[in-house]
Amino acid sequence: MSHRPSMTLPFDGIALGCDYNPEQWPRSVWPEDIALMQEAGVGFVTLGVFSWAKLAPTPDTWDFGWFDEIVGLLHEGGIAIDMATATAAPPPWLTAAHPEILTVDAAGHTLWPGSRQSWCPSSPVFRTYALELVRTMAQRYGDHPAVRLWHVSNELGCHNGRCWCDVSAAAFRVWLSDRYGDIEKLNDAWGTAFWSQHYTSFEEVLPPRITPAVPNPTHELDFARFSSDELLDYHRAERDVLRDVSPDVPITTNFMVSSHQSEQDYFAWAPDMDVVSQDHYLDHRLPHIHAEQAFTDDLTRGVAGGEPWLLMESATSAVNWQPVNLAKRPGELLLDSLQHVARGADGVAFFQWRASRAGGEKFHSALVPHAGRDSVKFREVVELGAALKKIGDVAGSRVRADVAVLWDWNAWWACDLGSHPSGELHYIDAVHRWHSAVTDLGATADVVHPESDLSGYKLVVVPTLYLVSDAVAPALQAVADRGGHVLVTYFSGIVDEADHIRLGGYPGAFRELLGVRSEEFAPLAPGAGVTLDDGSHADLWTELLTTTDASVVASYADGPLPGTPAITRNGTAWYVATRLDEQATAALAERIATEAGVTRAGSPGVEVVRRGEYLFVLNRTNADVAVPATGTELLSGTSCNGTVTVVAGAAAVVQEGT
Secondary structure, eight states: OOOOOOOOOSSSSSEEEEEEOGGGSOGGGHHHHHHHHHHHTOOEEEEOTTOHHHHOSBTTBOOOHHHHHHHHHHHHTTOEEEEEOSOSSOOHHHHHHOGGGSOBOTTSOBOOSSSSOOSOTTOHHHHHHHHHHHHHHHHHHTTOTTEEEEEOSSSTTTTTSOOOSHHHHHHHHHHHHHHHSSHHHHHHHHTTTGGGOOOSSGGGOOOOOOOSSOOOHHHHHHHHHHHHHHHHHHHHHHHHHHHHHOTTSOEEOEEOOBTTBOSOOHHHHGGGOSSOEEEOOOOTTSSOHHHHHHHHHHHHHHHTTTSOEEEEEOOSSOOSSSSSOOOOOTTHHHHHHHHHHHTTEEEEEESOSBOOSSSTTTTSOOSBOTTOSSSHHHHHHHHHHHHHHHTGGGTTOOBOOSEEEEOOHHHHHHHTSSSSSOTTOOHHHHHHHHHHHHHHTTOOEEEEOTTSOOTTOSEEEEOSOOBOOTTHHHHHHHHHHTTOEEEEESSOSOBOTTSOBOSSSBTGGGHHHHTEEEEEEOOOOTTOEEEBTTSOEEESOOEEEEESSOEEEEEBSSTTSTTSEEEEEETTEEEEOSEEOHHHHHHHHHHHHHHHTOOOOOBTTEEEEEETTEEEEEEOSSSOEEEEEEEEETTTTEEEEEEEEEOTTOEEEEEETO
């Protein structure tokens, strides 16, 4: 995969930023906002995200006076602007006049206005009105000195990533015609000989709406691809207007690279970005929230081609959309923010500046909480702003990583479709498990596309890569041939890009690399487990595996296939045919990383990441830690002669060699 490199962010140092929604507040509050932003060290604000209804109160009128005023105040206050195009949420007059722009779900239900993103990505009517707004915004503010970045829409696809309406159906057919050219090629790719699904023309094809029985999986997979491409095409439409009117200002849109947002293939989107940015919120429904944050940051860096990126949104404390919205403990705001910076962020921004009084996100945390300036949270924000200023020279540096973890949105879409051997198997599970094991060892991993350049890595981890192109196995073989280590887990290499089984035995594309062959999967019932003959424990998955060239590292001691290999190695290519528990995963990861010569530092709860000449140490444990380091600790300004001591719950950033 090739990427257009992210450019240097158009803000100074490691910028502190936030969404700013002044329309929620009377004008009398605005001067206070600017003063408090200066106190906190806010370097930029994202402005105008949800301002369409205020900027265009009727179809025939514009009202930019108030917006001009706030732009002027921000500029006078020395605060840069990431100018949103304000197209994320259409105003009520537009949905009332044109209900055909609304999204429709797979069951045919219209999703009505009353929240946000009430628009179909394929709607030409919506696009006409939205692009008129974009052009008007660009003409008015495109050369304003405060505007340093354009922000297309907001979280594209967050609530309208897929639409099954008739307009979308027509666009889907055009996309399919462009992809396949001939209807018989579509029939072959979709396997329509099964269940009498043969099409005679593209006009017969519908989106994969609710069906009486199991839907065609390649139909579903192509609809996922289409939906991602359709939103990307919409982004390009806004981008092209901005480049036409305001060519000197870089453009971004905020990705949602997280564990609960799967609908955009950001590797495909990245070449269209001047700056890669993402939103990230800790999800307390997950068992290891900071491990997930590290994974998301490493994936965002992979999407950015290894270049720095921008954290466009995060939370100072609790969010509002989880069943229980936990608040951050004292010190966590700084640690969480520095974790993003350690893994490549050149800016840390939050939703939003001032906590709302009304609306669906009124209990979402902000830089200025409901309690106001005189609050613990605002004092922590001021502390964060000061810390980011001290480490400003980190901006532009790159993270060093010995390990690659392979990731593909197409594989996620295909792996999590129905009618598979186990509905308990989810693509993201193994990815998180192995990424977490690697980082707990003190190693740093890039999360990259399977067709990325793998030549610089000592260890390449391939977790549950169910769908793979023909190019992946040779690339992994090349890693093994030069002495690098490759770790492949269960349910990998099974299908090609059309979701067709790779015949001849599992794990399909990787049989020769791994020196194994599996005849049948034997998934385990929920709650059931197996023991391996080395004492390890596992669950979820077993398979009837035989070795062709590989040696057996461990076999099942019980379960449905006692005596059958569970872990094998063929030189430096390893196969794990079951889901090891966390302890066994960590032990195997340590063994392989040691053999591979992976650079390691830190320990569980103590994150150590090198970014250029800067060493980040994040101590989430309850004890002080000492880490080898020589240089200047930037947060305190003290010198380190051989070690840096980081107290419990604190962080250090050492510029080595100074």
